[in-house]
Amino acid sequence: xxxxxxxxxxxxxxxxxxxxxxxxxxxxxxxxxxxxxxxxxxxxxxxxxxxxxxxxxxxxxxxxxxxxxxxxxxxxxxxxxxxxxxxxxxxxxxxxxxxxxxxxxxxxxxxxxxxxxxxxxxxxxxxxxxxxxxxxxxxxxxxxxxxxxxxxxxxxxxxxxxxxxxxxxxxxxxxxxxxxxxxxxxxxxxxxxxxxxxxxxxxxxxxxxxxxxxxxxxxxxxxxxxxxxxxxxxxxxxxxxxxxxxxxxxxxxxxxxxxxxxxxxxxxxxxxxxxxxxxxxxxxxxxxxxxxxxxxxxxxxxxxxxxxxxxxxxxxxxxxxxxxxxxxxxxxxxxxxxxxxxxxxxxxxxxxxxxxxxxxxxxxxxxxxxxxxxxxxxxxxxxxxxxxxxxxxxxxxxxxxxxxxxxxxxxxxxxxxxxxxxxxxxxxxxxxxxxxxxxxxxxxxxxxxx
Amino acid sequence: xxxxxxxxxxxxxxxxxxxxxxxxxxxxxxxxxxxxxxxxxxxxxxxxxxxxxxxxxxxxxxxxxxxxxxxxxxxxxxxxxxxxxxxxxxxxxxxxxxxxxxxxxxxxxxxxxxxxxxxxxxxxxxxxxxxxxxxxxxxxxxxxxxxxxxxxxxxxxxxxxxxxxxxxxxxxxxxxxxxxxxxxxxxxxxxxxxxxxxxxxxxxxxxxxxxxxxxxxxxxxxxxxxxxxxxxxxxxxxxxxxxxxxxxxxxxxxxxxxxxxxxxxxxxxxxxxxxxxxxxxxxxxxxxxxxxxxxxxxxxxxxxxxxxxxxxxxxxxxxxxxxxxxxxxxxxxxxxxxxxxxxxxxxxxxxxxxxxxxxxxxxxxxxxxxxxxxxxxxxxxxxxxxxxxxxxxxxxxxxxxxxxxxxxxxxxxxxxxxxxxxxxxxxxxxxxxxxxxxxxxxxxxxxxxx
Numbered sequence: 001x002x003x004x005x006x007x008x009x010x011x012x013x014x015x016x017x018x019x020x021x022x023x024x025x026x027x028x029x030x031x032x033x034x035x036x037x038x039x040x041x042x043x044x045x046x047x048x049x050x051x052x053x054x055x056x057x058x059x060x061x062x063x064x065x066x067x068x069x070x071x072x073x074x075x076x077x078x079x080x081x082x083x084x085x086x087x088x089x090x091x092x093x094x095x096x097x098x099x100x101x102x103x104x105x106x107x108x109x110x111x112x113x114x115x116x117x118x119x120x121x122x123x124x125x126x127x128x129x130x131x132x133x134x135x136x137x138x139x140x141x142x143x144x145x146x147x148x149x150x151x152x153x154x155x156x157x158x159x160x161x162x163x164x165x166x167x168x169x170x171x172x173x174x175x176x177x178x179x180x181x182x183x184x185x186x187x188x189x190x191x192x193x194x195x196x197x198x199x200x201x202x203x204x205x206x207x208x209x210x211x212x213x214x215x216x217x218x219x220x221x222x223x224x225x226x227x228x229x230x231x232x233x234x235x236x237x238x239x240x241x242x243x244x245x246x247x248x249x250x251x252x253x254x255x256x257x258x259x260x261x262x263x264x265x266x267x268x269x270x271x272x273x274x275x276x277x278x279x280x281x282x283x284x285x286x287x288x289x290x291x292x293x294x295x296x297x298x299x300x301x302x303x304x305x306x307x308x309x310x311x312x313x314x315x316x317x318x319x320x321x322x323x324x325x326x327x328x329x330x331x332x333x334x335x336x337x338x339x340x341x342x343x344x345x346x347x348x349x350x351x352x353x354x355x356x357x358x359x360x361x362x363x364x365x366x367x368x369x370x371x372x373x374x375x376x377x378x379x380x381x382x383x384x385x386x387x388x389x390x391x392x393x394x395x396x397x398x399x400x401x402x403x404x405x406x407x408x409x410x411x412x413x414x415x416x417x418x419x420x421x422x423x424x425x426x427x428x429x430x431x432x433x434x435x436x437x438x439x440x441x442x443x444x445x446x447x448x449x450x
Numbered sequence: 451x452x453x454x455x456x457x458x459x460x461x462x463x464x465x466x467x468x469x470x471x472x473x474x475x476x477x478x479x480x481x482x483x484x485x486x487x488x489x490x491x492x493x494x495x496x497x498x499x500x501x502x503x504x505x506x507x508x509x510x511x512x513x514x515x516x517x518x519x520x521x522x523x524x525x526x527x528x529x530x531x532x533x534x535x536x537x538x539x540x541x542x543x544x545x546x547x548x549x550x551x552x553x554x555x556x557x558x559x560x561x562x563x564x565x566x567x568x569x570x571x572x573x574x575x576x577x578x579x580x581x582x583x584x585x586x587x588x589x590x591x592x593x594x595x596x597x598x599x600x601x602x603x604x605x606x607x608x609x610x611x612x613x614x615x616x617x618x619x620x621x622x623x624x625x626x627x628x629x630x631x632x633x634x635x636x637x638x639x640x641x642x643x644x645x646x647x648x649x650x651x652x653x654x655x656x657x658x659x660x661x662x663x664x665x666x667x668x669x670x671x672x673x674x675x676x677x678x679x680x681x682x683x684x685x686x687x688x689x690x691x692x693x694x695x696x697x698x699x700x701x702x703x704x705x706x707x708x709x710x711x712x713x714x715x716x717x718x719x720x721x722x723x724x725x726x727x728x729x730x731x732x733x734x735x736x737x738x739x740x741x742x743x744x745x746x747x748x749x750x751x752x753x754x755x756x757x758x759x760x761x762x763x764x765x766x767x768x769x770x771x772x773x774x775x776x777x778x779x780x781x782x783x784x785x786x787x788x789x790x791x792x793x794x795x796x797x798x799x800x801x802x803x804x805x806x807x808x809x810x811x812x813x814x815x816x817x818x819x820x821x822x823x824x825x826x827x828x829x830x831x832x833x834x835x836x837x838x839x840x841x842x843x844x845x846x847x848x849x850x851x852x853x854x855x856x857x858x859x860x861x862x863x864x865x866x867x868x869x870x871x872x873x874x875x876x877x878x879x880x881x882x883x884x885x886x887x888x889x890x891x892x893x894x895x896x897x898x899x900x
Binding site: 046050054134135138139142151157158159162163166167168169170171172175177232233234236237238239240241244245246248252253256257259260261263264266268271273275277279280281282283284286287288289290291293294295296298300307309310312313314315316317318319320321324326327329330331332333334335336337338341352353354355356357358359363368370398400409411413419437438440442443444445447449450 | 496500504584585588589592601607608609612613616617618619620621622625627682683684686687688689690691694695696698702703706707709710711713714716718721723725727729730731732733734736737738739740741743744745746748750757759760762763764765766767768769770771774776777779780781782783784785786787788791802803804805806807808809813818820848850859861863869887888890892893894895897899900
């Protein structure tokens, strides 16, 4: 297809080519989706900042439950955001979506139920409420024609719920395997790297703020079991009782176990697993030996991962860092955007990309250049001179044993440089007479990006 | 929270506890979302089978464009599915969503545009149409109040579009790095493993059906550039011109490059990269050196991966096998489910999980048992006898040099056995008098699951 794209000039009322699609369009939705926050702790403040500082089409923060007492409305909140100690000011308002970020589970459940009963959609980060009473709240939402979303309750910012619900809805999931607790993953990683004791690794994880207020919630697998229960509801349409999930503590794992695991070509990870079998659903949370070649083995630090095996898709996975107030706020706001985009009664809708040219003078990158030459004195000096004259610094010269006598392969690595300078140098070098094969230049990816 | 959940008895009209939520509910949507297929090749047939053999609440296949000529309606299609050679039979029908699986890009574009103009939502797998004319079609969809979805056009069954659009909507993405072409990844993996030549690896990938009809589409990076362009539209709200993306062929990569890469603690992968910088958007598709520790380095065979780095979420990734008709059909059906669930005018909606008990007599698994004992003759024999009497076979006995003279650690691995038999054996063994620490039993995860 060689037709040039016709680009939409903006994200407003898009007009396509050769026509006026607006003419026959349904009446345009007229208002933003109004958001009320229950809870104004770390995540709540991050959500409020995200909504106020980077307003998104179709979303407007209108109410915050202040938590009562003498707490003052922060100066950075817009004047038109209602700051109230009374939940009824929110439930009886024109708020469309209530965001539950209550620290207390009973309070969270009451807030969610009241909001749904008032016909408001709900987004929550309350893990235990979703794990233990999710089906009941989903049924209530369905009956009231509103939505109940809970991405933040499971993988934090890793979109496990969206991935299973939206991405794999077309498959029949057979099994879920994952690392659902970042603190446990950090602790086991650290025992493996340092050869130290469990208690020391846990102390370090605690120091870094990775561990729950009640460490047993992580170490004994309660947190992972609750998350697994929610994921089973989405993947299998079956929700399992959290307290029925067999759990095993990571506390007895010692450095010696990693040595034995390595002899078995494995490592040890805090695994959550659920499987659909002929007799029903199997689920467990426990430290387990995982093959060194698996993605579970390669997860760093406090990352979380979920791998779903389906009938048609084999393995599909989602991973990322699973904690932190600002990161968890991303999951909450993503749920809000999803709600607002998908409902025709709100403005917003899916954004239409605008045209952008690719910048060719790109970011700097280290480079790898492989040469195959007929050896003669002075080649390296010649190459280094060309690179230097283009402002490119040689980092190292590497040489493996030659492939054949007349074909000498070697590699030069270069300090970070821009594409244009690199291309000019390589063009000049390619014109030299000593090449047996054209030089091959490759980028070396910045480890911070992957 | 100790309250027992109140479970929804089915996926029908859910009733929550102590009330009749239906009383004040909005009128229930009354009909399924009607689906028409344009294209009945491998993916089209897989989509049709999926919709007919495993009907989903809220989705009904009603029309198929037969492709003209004398092609007969297959016997397995239900009688009430309209089989027609005329696209107007579909465009003028009561179909709600048109699925475009046309083999030809111009035909696909015409079909999609006509469907959107007729007010029908569209799901497509046509990569180049979305990459080159996506913004125009999105604008048209928006103007007509319908949806345009294209998960299958990018990562096949790996939900990259859903992950970025739904999962990370709450963050501001800074960079995308990924492996978007499974054939190229397989080819480079194979050169690395076998030390063979590029041509041999490509021939093997072709034999396995991984390579496009026109191999240059994969090898020269056209396919990955088109996918990257679509992903940039979602992640950055900026769509880049496919032909502007600098591309580099994987054809010159040789086994020697993997040797040099290894010396640099790297490997080589077919990378697609886009980054938001101060001067605009940088994008490229090229083989590149990636750190051995990165997730990109650990992807097997023909898998695809996308890693997004956001301002709040650091790195979030999605991976899986990116090809195959049946797997691609999953992405199409997932988009259909998403459409049907999210629109209140259709029945269906998000499913409410039903109660399920965890099966404790779980699937068989290999086991690892670590002992720390005071050494004396006969311990292994004693352990083996107990395991045997519970029907559990010892696979191997491993021993590292002892930690201390009086504490002898060793490990026994067991052939696959069930949890109950394993627990009984371990309970009996724990009662023996030679333990310095309690024995530690761990599952060894089946490599097929991860």
